[in-house]
Amino acid sequence: xxxxxxxxxxxxxxxxxxxxxxxxxxECESGVLLKDIQDTxxxxxxxxxxxxxxxxxxxxxxxxNDIHGKNHHVRGNFxxxxxxxxxxxxxxxxxHCSRYENAALFxxxxxxxxxxxxxxxxxxxLLALQSxxxxxxxxxxxxxxxxxxxxxxxxxxxxxxxxxxCLSGKNVRGIFMRAxxxxxxxxxxxxxxxxxxxxxxxxxxxxxxxxTLSLKAFNHLYYQVNKTPRVIQQHLYQFQYPLDAIENxxxxxxxxxxxxxxxxxxxxxxxxxxxxxxxxxxxxQQGSFLVVLKSFGDLASEGMLSFPMQGLTLAxxxxxxxxxxxxxxxxxxxxxxxxxxxxxxxxxxxxxxDLFFATYPHAEAFKNYRDPAISSDMSKRLFGY
Ligand SMILES: Cc1cc2nc3c(=O)[nH]c(=O)nc-3n(C[C@H](O)[C@H](O)[C@H](O)COP(=O)(O)OP(=O)(O)OC[C@H]3O[C@@H](n4cnc5c(N)ncnc54)[C@H](O)[C@@H]3O)c2cc1C
Numbered sequence: 001x002x003x004x005x006x007x008x009x010x011x012x013x014x015x016x017x018x019x020x021x022x023x024x025x026x027e028c029e030s031g032v033l034l035k036d037i038q039d040t041x042x043x044x045x046x047x048x049x050x051x052x053x054x055x056x057x058x059x060x061x062x063x064x065n066d067i068h069g070k071n072h073h074v075r076g077n078f079x080x081x082x083x084x085x086x087x088x089x090x091x092x093x094x095x096h097c098s099r100y101e102n103a104a105l106f107x108x109x110x111x112x113x114x115x116x117x118x119x120x121x122x123x124x125x126l127l128a129l130q131s132x133x134x135x136x137x138x139x140x141x142x143x144x145x146x147x148x149x150x151x152x153x154x155x156x157x158x159x160x161x162x163x164x165x166c167l168s169g170k171n172v173r174g175i176f177m178r179a180x181x182x183x184x185x186x187x188x189x190x191x192x193x194x195x196x197x198x199x200x201x202x203x204x205x206x207x208x209x210x211x212t213l214s215l216k217a218f219n220h221l222y223y224q225v226n227k228t229p230r231v232i233q234q235h236l237y238q239f240q241y242p243l244d245a246i247e248n249x250x251x252x253x254x255x256x257x258x259x260x261x262x263x264x265x266x267x268x269x270x271x272x273x274x275x276x277x278x279x280x281x282x283x284x285q286q287g288s289f290l291v292v293l294k295s296f297g298d299l300a301s302e303g304m305l306s307f308p309m310q311g312l313t314l315a316x317x318x319x320x321x322x323x324x325x326x327x328x329x330x331x332x333x334x335x336x337x338x339x340x341x342x343x344x345x346x347x348x349x350x351x352x353x354d355l356f357f358a359t360y361p362h363a364e365a366f367k368n369y370r371d372p373a374i375s376s377d378m379s380k381r382l383f384g385y
Pocket of ligand 1: 010030031051052053054056057058059060061062064065066067068069070112113114115117118119120243346347
Protein backbone atom coordinates (compact mmCIF):
# COMPACT_ATOMS: atom_id res chain seq x y z
CA UNK A 1 0.00 0.00 0.00
CA UNK A 2 1.21 3.51 -0.77
CA UNK A 3 -0.27 6.24 1.41
CA UNK A 4 0.22 8.80 -1.38
CA UNK A 5 -0.92 6.63 -4.30
CA UNK A 6 -3.62 4.24 -5.41
CA UNK A 7 -4.03 0.75 -4.05
CA UNK A 8 -5.04 -2.16 -6.29
CA UNK A 9 -7.70 -4.34 -4.68
CA UNK A 10 -8.06 -7.98 -5.75
CA UNK A 11 -11.00 -9.04 -3.61
CA UNK A 12 -13.31 -9.15 -6.67
CA UNK A 13 -10.78 -11.35 -8.42
CA UNK A 14 -11.89 -14.54 -6.80
CA UNK A 15 -12.75 -17.25 -9.34
CA UNK A 16 -11.53 -20.80 -9.71
CA UNK A 17 -10.70 -21.55 -13.36
CA UNK A 18 -9.80 -25.23 -13.47
CA UNK A 19 -9.20 -28.17 -11.20
CA UNK A 20 -7.94 -31.62 -12.13
CA UNK A 21 -9.10 -34.13 -9.50
CA UNK A 22 -6.63 -36.69 -10.81
CA UNK A 23 -3.53 -34.55 -10.21
CA UNK A 24 -4.72 -31.94 -7.67
CA UNK A 25 -3.62 -29.03 -9.88
CA UNK A 26 -5.76 -25.93 -9.32
CA GLU A 27 -5.86 -22.80 -11.47
CA CYS A 28 -7.40 -19.79 -9.77
CA GLU A 29 -7.36 -16.01 -9.54
CA SER A 30 -5.06 -14.27 -7.10
CA GLY A 31 -7.83 -12.80 -4.92
CA VAL A 32 -9.10 -16.25 -3.93
CA LEU A 33 -8.76 -16.75 -0.18
CA LEU A 34 -6.89 -19.77 1.11
CA LYS A 35 -10.06 -20.60 3.05
CA ASP A 36 -12.06 -20.66 -0.22
CA ILE A 37 -9.66 -23.28 -1.55
CA GLN A 38 -9.67 -25.41 1.59
CA ASP A 39 -13.46 -25.26 2.04
CA THR A 40 -14.00 -26.24 -1.59
CA UNK A 41 -11.36 -28.92 -2.10
CA UNK A 42 -11.00 -30.58 1.30
CA UNK A 43 -14.31 -32.42 0.74
CA UNK A 44 -12.76 -33.68 -2.52
CA UNK A 45 -9.67 -34.94 -0.67
CA UNK A 46 -7.22 -32.11 -1.52
CA UNK A 47 -5.73 -29.37 0.66
CA UNK A 48 -3.16 -26.58 0.34
CA UNK A 49 0.29 -28.00 1.14
CA UNK A 50 1.41 -24.82 2.95
CA UNK A 51 -0.73 -22.32 4.85
CA UNK A 52 0.14 -19.68 7.46
CA UNK A 53 -1.53 -19.25 10.87
CA UNK A 54 -4.62 -17.83 9.16
CA UNK A 55 -6.58 -18.89 6.09
CA UNK A 56 -8.10 -15.45 5.65
CA UNK A 57 -5.43 -14.31 3.20
CA UNK A 58 -5.36 -14.33 -0.58
CA UNK A 59 -3.33 -16.49 -2.96
CA UNK A 60 -1.64 -13.30 -4.23
CA UNK A 61 -0.65 -12.34 -0.65
CA UNK A 62 0.62 -15.86 0.03
CA UNK A 63 2.89 -15.65 -3.03
CA UNK A 64 4.01 -12.04 -2.49
CA ASN A 65 5.33 -12.93 0.99
CA ASP A 66 6.20 -16.53 0.03
CA ILE A 67 4.56 -17.53 3.28
CA HIS A 68 5.49 -20.52 5.45
CA GLY A 69 3.52 -22.74 7.79
CA LYS A 70 4.00 -25.15 10.66
CA ASN A 71 5.25 -27.77 8.19
CA HIS A 72 8.11 -25.78 6.66
CA HIS A 73 10.56 -28.55 7.59
CA VAL A 74 8.57 -30.95 5.38
CA ARG A 75 7.00 -28.85 2.59
CA GLY A 76 8.96 -25.60 2.37
CA ASN A 77 7.25 -22.34 1.41
CA PHE A 78 3.98 -21.62 -0.42
CA UNK A 79 6.06 -20.76 -3.50
CA UNK A 80 7.48 -24.27 -3.73
CA UNK A 81 3.97 -25.43 -4.71
CA UNK A 82 3.24 -22.72 -7.27
CA UNK A 83 3.62 -24.17 -10.76
CA UNK A 84 3.16 -20.95 -12.72
CA UNK A 85 1.59 -17.52 -12.55
CA UNK A 86 0.44 -14.70 -14.80
CA UNK A 87 1.78 -11.26 -14.01
CA UNK A 88 0.21 -8.03 -15.25
CA UNK A 89 2.85 -5.33 -15.67
CA UNK A 90 2.08 -1.62 -15.82
CA UNK A 91 2.86 -1.57 -19.58
CA UNK A 92 -0.24 -3.84 -19.80
CA UNK A 93 1.77 -6.90 -20.84
CA UNK A 94 0.69 -10.12 -19.18
CA UNK A 95 3.76 -12.29 -18.58
CA HIS A 96 3.48 -16.02 -18.01
CA CYS A 97 6.12 -17.05 -15.47
CA SER A 98 7.26 -20.41 -14.15
CA ARG A 99 10.50 -22.19 -13.31
CA TYR A 100 10.92 -22.77 -17.07
CA GLU A 101 9.58 -19.57 -18.60
CA ASN A 102 10.65 -16.07 -17.48
CA ALA A 103 12.16 -17.85 -14.49
CA ALA A 104 13.98 -14.82 -13.05
CA LEU A 105 10.73 -12.85 -12.92
CA PHE A 106 9.01 -15.88 -11.35
CA UNK A 107 11.63 -16.04 -8.57
CA UNK A 108 11.48 -12.27 -8.06
CA UNK A 109 7.68 -12.49 -7.69
CA UNK A 110 7.81 -15.26 -5.02
CA UNK A 111 8.26 -13.12 -1.91
CA UNK A 112 8.44 -9.98 -4.09
CA UNK A 113 6.01 -7.99 -1.84
CA UNK A 114 3.89 -7.06 -4.85
CA UNK A 115 6.61 -4.97 -6.52
CA UNK A 116 7.07 -7.00 -9.71
CA UNK A 117 3.51 -6.54 -11.00
CA UNK A 118 -0.02 -7.66 -10.27
CA UNK A 119 -0.38 -11.44 -10.01
CA UNK A 120 -3.52 -12.36 -11.94
CA UNK A 121 -3.85 -16.13 -12.22
CA UNK A 122 -1.96 -18.90 -10.48
CA UNK A 123 -1.52 -22.64 -10.99
CA UNK A 124 -0.94 -24.47 -7.70
CA UNK A 125 -0.28 -28.08 -6.82
CA LEU A 126 -2.61 -29.19 -4.00
CA LEU A 127 -1.77 -32.03 -1.63
CA ALA A 128 -3.81 -35.22 -1.30
CA LEU A 129 -5.45 -35.25 2.10
CA GLN A 130 -5.80 -38.32 4.28
CA SER A 131 -7.94 -36.81 7.01
CA UNK A 132 -8.83 -33.40 8.40
CA UNK A 133 -8.34 -34.83 11.86
CA UNK A 134 -4.95 -34.56 13.48
CA UNK A 135 -3.31 -36.30 16.40
CA UNK A 136 -1.66 -33.44 18.27
CA UNK A 137 0.96 -34.16 20.90
CA UNK A 138 1.80 -31.61 23.61
CA UNK A 139 5.21 -31.63 25.33
CA UNK A 140 6.93 -29.11 27.57
CA UNK A 141 10.52 -27.91 27.40
CA UNK A 142 13.00 -25.68 29.25
CA UNK A 143 15.62 -23.74 27.33
CA UNK A 144 16.44 -23.26 23.65
CA UNK A 145 18.77 -26.30 23.56
CA UNK A 146 15.92 -28.57 24.66
CA UNK A 147 13.67 -26.98 22.03
CA UNK A 148 16.26 -27.65 19.32
CA UNK A 149 16.57 -31.30 20.39
CA UNK A 150 12.77 -31.73 20.31
CA UNK A 151 12.51 -30.05 16.88
CA UNK A 152 15.19 -32.39 15.48
CA UNK A 153 13.53 -35.45 16.97
CA UNK A 154 10.15 -34.31 15.57
CA UNK A 155 11.24 -33.89 11.95
CA UNK A 156 9.10 -36.86 10.82
CA UNK A 157 5.94 -35.08 12.12
CA UNK A 158 4.03 -33.04 9.51
CA UNK A 159 3.50 -30.02 11.77
CA UNK A 160 5.66 -28.69 14.59
CA UNK A 161 5.35 -25.42 16.46
CA UNK A 162 5.87 -24.14 19.96
CA UNK A 163 4.64 -21.46 22.27
CA UNK A 164 7.09 -19.83 24.66
CA UNK A 165 6.72 -17.66 27.71
CA CYS A 166 8.64 -14.59 26.55
CA LEU A 167 8.97 -13.34 30.13
CA SER A 168 10.71 -16.46 31.41
CA GLY A 169 14.19 -15.25 30.36
CA LYS A 170 17.09 -17.12 28.84
CA ASN A 171 16.09 -20.50 30.31
CA VAL A 172 12.78 -20.12 28.51
CA ARG A 173 9.82 -22.39 29.24
CA GLY A 174 7.55 -23.50 26.46
CA ILE A 175 5.03 -25.94 25.07
CA PHE A 176 6.01 -27.93 22.00
CA MET A 177 3.24 -29.19 19.73
CA ARG A 178 3.68 -31.73 16.95
CA ALA A 179 0.91 -33.19 14.83
CA UNK A 180 0.16 -35.63 12.06
CA UNK A 181 -2.94 -36.20 9.99
CA UNK A 182 -4.73 -39.30 11.13
CA UNK A 183 -4.51 -42.26 8.81
CA UNK A 184 -7.05 -44.43 10.61
CA UNK A 185 -9.73 -45.52 8.17
CA UNK A 186 -12.64 -44.31 10.32
CA UNK A 187 -11.38 -40.74 10.19
CA UNK A 188 -11.08 -40.74 6.41
CA UNK A 189 -14.65 -41.20 5.40
CA UNK A 190 -15.95 -37.64 5.11
CA UNK A 191 -13.27 -34.95 5.13
CA UNK A 192 -15.23 -31.82 5.89
CA UNK A 193 -14.08 -28.27 6.55
CA UNK A 194 -14.87 -27.09 10.04
CA UNK A 195 -17.79 -24.72 10.14
CA UNK A 196 -16.41 -22.71 13.04
CA UNK A 197 -18.35 -19.65 14.04
CA UNK A 198 -16.23 -16.59 14.70
CA UNK A 199 -16.45 -14.62 17.93
CA UNK A 200 -16.04 -10.87 18.00
CA UNK A 201 -14.56 -8.61 20.68
CA UNK A 202 -17.32 -5.99 21.01
CA UNK A 203 -15.17 -2.86 21.43
CA UNK A 204 -11.59 -1.59 21.24
CA UNK A 205 -10.27 -0.95 24.74
CA UNK A 206 -8.70 2.48 25.25
CA UNK A 207 -5.52 0.88 26.60
CA UNK A 208 -3.92 -2.45 25.85
CA UNK A 209 -5.30 -5.45 27.77
CA UNK A 210 -1.80 -6.91 27.42
CA UNK A 211 0.52 -5.58 30.12
CA THR A 212 3.21 -7.17 32.29
CA LEU A 213 0.72 -8.22 34.97
CA SER A 214 -1.89 -9.77 32.69
CA LEU A 215 0.82 -11.37 30.58
CA LYS A 216 2.56 -13.01 33.55
CA ALA A 217 -0.77 -14.35 34.83
CA PHE A 218 -1.82 -15.61 31.41
CA ASN A 219 1.54 -17.24 30.64
CA HIS A 220 1.59 -18.97 34.03
CA LEU A 221 -1.91 -20.32 33.49
CA TYR A 222 -1.28 -21.43 29.90
CA TYR A 223 1.92 -23.24 30.86
CA GLN A 224 0.31 -24.99 33.84
CA VAL A 225 -2.69 -26.15 31.80
CA ASN A 226 -0.61 -27.45 28.89
CA LYS A 227 2.63 -28.70 30.43
CA THR A 228 1.44 -32.28 30.98
CA PRO A 229 2.44 -34.38 27.96
CA ARG A 230 -0.63 -35.69 26.14
CA VAL A 231 -2.09 -36.46 22.71
CA ILE A 232 -5.41 -34.96 21.64
CA GLN A 233 -7.45 -35.07 18.46
CA GLN A 234 -8.06 -31.75 16.71
CA HIS A 235 -9.57 -30.61 13.44
CA LEU A 236 -6.98 -29.18 11.04
CA TYR A 237 -8.61 -25.72 11.27
CA GLN A 238 -8.55 -25.66 15.10
CA PHE A 239 -4.88 -26.60 15.22
CA GLN A 240 -3.70 -24.45 12.33
CA TYR A 241 -5.79 -21.28 12.52
CA PRO A 242 -6.92 -20.64 16.14
CA LEU A 243 -7.01 -16.85 15.65
CA ASP A 244 -9.45 -17.14 12.73
CA ALA A 245 -12.12 -18.01 15.31
CA ILE A 246 -11.87 -14.48 16.80
CA GLU A 247 -12.80 -11.89 14.21
CA ASN A 248 -10.89 -8.90 15.60
CA UNK A 249 -8.39 -10.33 18.11
CA UNK A 250 -5.99 -7.45 17.39
CA UNK A 251 -8.17 -4.87 19.21
CA UNK A 252 -7.03 -6.44 22.50
CA UNK A 253 -3.88 -4.34 22.08
CA UNK A 254 -5.90 -1.17 22.55
CA UNK A 255 -6.01 1.96 20.45
CA UNK A 256 -2.23 2.28 20.07
CA UNK A 257 -2.09 -1.15 18.44
CA UNK A 258 0.92 -3.43 18.35
CA UNK A 259 4.05 -4.35 16.42
CA UNK A 260 4.99 -7.76 15.16
CA UNK A 261 8.62 -8.77 15.15
CA UNK A 262 9.62 -12.01 13.44
CA UNK A 263 13.12 -13.08 12.61
CA UNK A 264 15.05 -16.16 11.53
CA UNK A 265 18.56 -17.05 12.67
CA UNK A 266 20.71 -19.69 10.91
CA UNK A 267 20.98 -22.87 12.97
CA UNK A 268 24.71 -22.47 13.82
CA UNK A 269 24.13 -19.25 15.76
CA UNK A 270 20.44 -19.71 16.67
CA UNK A 271 20.73 -20.83 20.28
CA UNK A 272 23.05 -18.04 21.44
CA UNK A 273 21.22 -15.33 19.50
CA UNK A 274 17.77 -16.37 20.72
CA UNK A 275 18.95 -16.62 24.33
CA UNK A 276 20.46 -13.13 24.12
CA UNK A 277 17.26 -11.75 22.65
CA UNK A 278 15.10 -13.43 25.29
CA UNK A 279 17.26 -11.82 27.98
CA UNK A 280 16.76 -8.40 26.40
CA UNK A 281 13.00 -8.93 26.16
CA UNK A 282 12.92 -10.10 29.79
CA UNK A 283 14.91 -7.05 30.92
CA UNK A 284 12.54 -4.76 28.99
CA GLN A 285 9.47 -6.60 30.40
CA GLN A 286 7.74 -6.27 27.05
CA GLY A 287 6.03 -8.82 24.88
CA SER A 288 2.72 -10.60 24.57
CA PHE A 289 1.11 -13.98 24.85
CA LEU A 290 1.50 -14.62 21.11
CA VAL A 291 5.06 -15.88 20.82
CA VAL A 292 5.85 -18.65 18.37
CA LEU A 293 9.17 -20.48 18.08
CA LYS A 294 9.65 -22.83 15.15
CA SER A 295 12.41 -24.47 13.17
CA PHE A 296 12.75 -24.05 9.41
CA GLY A 297 13.95 -27.03 7.39
CA ASP A 298 16.69 -27.21 4.78
CA LEU A 299 14.56 -26.76 1.65
CA ALA A 300 16.10 -23.56 0.25
CA SER A 301 13.73 -20.68 -0.52
CA GLU A 302 13.48 -19.92 -4.23
CA GLY A 303 12.21 -16.33 -4.06
CA MET A 304 14.79 -13.54 -4.23
CA LEU A 305 13.29 -11.86 -1.16
CA SER A 306 11.82 -14.94 0.52
CA PHE A 307 12.23 -14.96 4.28
CA PRO A 308 12.79 -18.60 5.33
CA MET A 309 16.27 -20.07 5.68
CA GLN A 310 17.33 -23.15 7.61
CA GLY A 311 17.36 -22.20 11.28
CA LEU A 312 15.03 -21.03 14.01
CA THR A 313 12.33 -18.41 13.65
CA LEU A 314 10.77 -16.53 16.53
CA ALA A 315 7.62 -14.44 16.02
CA UNK A 316 6.55 -12.03 18.75
CA UNK A 317 3.81 -9.44 19.13
CA UNK A 318 4.54 -6.34 21.20
CA UNK A 319 1.97 -3.81 22.41
CA UNK A 320 2.99 -0.41 21.02
CA UNK A 321 4.67 1.39 23.94
CA UNK A 322 6.16 4.01 21.64
CA UNK A 323 9.88 4.78 21.98
CA UNK A 324 10.34 2.06 24.62
CA UNK A 325 9.33 -0.61 22.11
CA UNK A 326 11.33 0.91 19.23
CA UNK A 327 14.47 1.05 21.41
CA UNK A 328 14.10 -2.64 22.21
CA UNK A 329 13.73 -3.43 18.48
CA UNK A 330 16.99 -1.59 17.70
CA UNK A 331 18.80 -3.82 20.21
CA UNK A 332 17.17 -6.95 18.78
CA UNK A 333 18.04 -5.84 15.22
CA UNK A 334 21.72 -5.77 16.14
CA UNK A 335 21.65 -9.38 17.30
CA UNK A 336 19.76 -10.46 14.16
CA UNK A 337 22.37 -8.78 11.94
CA UNK A 338 25.36 -10.16 13.89
CA UNK A 339 23.91 -13.67 13.77
CA UNK A 340 23.37 -13.35 9.98
CA UNK A 341 19.61 -13.68 10.33
CA UNK A 342 16.86 -11.52 8.86
CA UNK A 343 13.48 -9.99 9.70
CA UNK A 344 10.25 -11.10 7.97
CA UNK A 345 8.93 -8.42 5.59
CA UNK A 346 5.33 -9.61 6.07
CA UNK A 347 5.51 -8.56 9.73
CA UNK A 348 7.71 -5.51 9.37
CA UNK A 349 6.78 -1.83 9.63
CA UNK A 350 10.07 -0.28 10.67
CA UNK A 351 13.22 -2.10 9.48
CA UNK A 352 15.95 0.26 8.24
CA UNK A 353 17.23 0.21 4.66
CA ASP A 354 20.71 -0.70 5.89
CA LEU A 355 19.50 -3.73 7.81
CA PHE A 356 17.38 -4.84 4.83
CA PHE A 357 20.26 -4.68 2.34
CA ALA A 358 22.68 -6.27 4.84
CA THR A 359 20.42 -9.27 5.48
CA TYR A 360 18.64 -9.86 2.14
CA PRO A 361 21.53 -10.83 -0.19
CA HIS A 362 19.48 -10.55 -3.41
CA ALA A 363 17.89 -7.16 -2.64
CA GLU A 364 20.13 -5.31 -5.11
CA ALA A 365 19.49 -7.79 -7.95
CA PHE A 366 15.74 -7.75 -7.20
CA LYS A 367 15.56 -4.11 -8.35
CA ASN A 368 16.01 -5.29 -11.97
CA TYR A 369 12.65 -7.09 -11.90
CA ARG A 370 10.53 -4.40 -10.28
CA ASP A 371 7.65 -2.90 -12.16
CA PRO A 372 8.63 0.78 -12.55
CA ALA A 373 5.09 2.04 -11.86
CA ILE A 374 4.50 0.06 -8.65
CA SER A 375 5.60 1.15 -5.21
CA SER A 376 4.46 1.04 -1.59
CA ASP A 377 5.30 2.64 1.74
CA MET A 378 7.46 -0.38 2.50
CA SER A 379 9.26 -0.05 -0.83
CA LYS A 380 9.99 3.62 -0.18
CA ARG A 381 11.41 2.83 3.24
CA LEU A 382 13.50 -0.16 2.12
CA PHE A 383 14.50 0.77 -1.44
CA GLY A 384 14.09 4.53 -1.35
CA TYR A 385 11.49 4.58 -4.17
C1 LIG B 1 -3.21 -14.21 12.30
C2 LIG B 1 -2.09 -14.22 11.31
C3 LIG B 1 -1.21 -15.30 11.27
C4 LIG B 1 -0.17 -15.32 10.34
N1 LIG B 1 0.67 -16.39 10.33
C5 LIG B 1 1.65 -16.46 9.41
C6 LIG B 1 2.48 -17.62 9.31
O1 LIG B 1 2.35 -18.56 10.08
N2 LIG B 1 3.41 -17.65 8.32
C7 LIG B 1 3.56 -16.62 7.42
O2 LIG B 1 4.41 -16.74 6.53
N3 LIG B 1 2.80 -15.52 7.49
C8 LIG B 1 1.86 -15.41 8.45
N4 LIG B 1 1.04 -14.31 8.50
C9 LIG B 1 1.28 -13.22 7.53
C10 LIG B 1 0.41 -13.36 6.25
O3 LIG B 1 0.44 -14.69 5.79
C11 LIG B 1 1.00 -12.48 5.14
O4 LIG B 1 1.10 -11.16 5.59
C12 LIG B 1 0.19 -12.52 3.84
O5 LIG B 1 1.01 -12.04 2.80
C13 LIG B 1 -1.09 -11.70 3.90
O6 LIG B 1 -1.78 -11.83 2.66
P1 LIG B 1 -3.03 -10.91 2.23
O7 LIG B 1 -3.79 -11.63 1.19
O8 LIG B 1 -3.74 -10.45 3.47
O9 LIG B 1 -2.29 -9.73 1.50
P2 LIG B 1 -2.01 -8.23 1.91
O10 LIG B 1 -1.66 -8.15 3.36
O11 LIG B 1 -3.06 -7.37 1.37
O12 LIG B 1 -0.67 -8.01 1.03
C14 LIG B 1 0.52 -8.65 1.38
C15 LIG B 1 1.51 -8.44 0.25
O13 LIG B 1 1.06 -9.15 -0.90
C16 LIG B 1 1.02 -8.31 -2.03
N5 LIG B 1 -0.06 -8.82 -2.89
C17 LIG B 1 -1.30 -9.20 -2.51
N6 LIG B 1 -2.00 -9.61 -3.59
C18 LIG B 1 -1.18 -9.49 -4.67
C19 LIG B 1 -1.33 -9.74 -6.07
N7 LIG B 1 -2.46 -10.19 -6.60
N8 LIG B 1 -0.27 -9.48 -6.88
C20 LIG B 1 0.89 -9.01 -6.39
N9 LIG B 1 1.09 -8.76 -5.07
C21 LIG B 1 0.06 -8.99 -4.23
C22 LIG B 1 0.79 -6.91 -1.47
O14 LIG B 1 1.27 -5.94 -2.35
C23 LIG B 1 1.62 -6.97 -0.19
O15 LIG B 1 2.97 -6.70 -0.47
C24 LIG B 1 0.00 -14.24 9.42
C25 LIG B 1 -0.89 -13.16 9.45
C26 LIG B 1 -1.92 -13.15 10.38
C27 LIG B 1 -2.87 -11.99 10.38
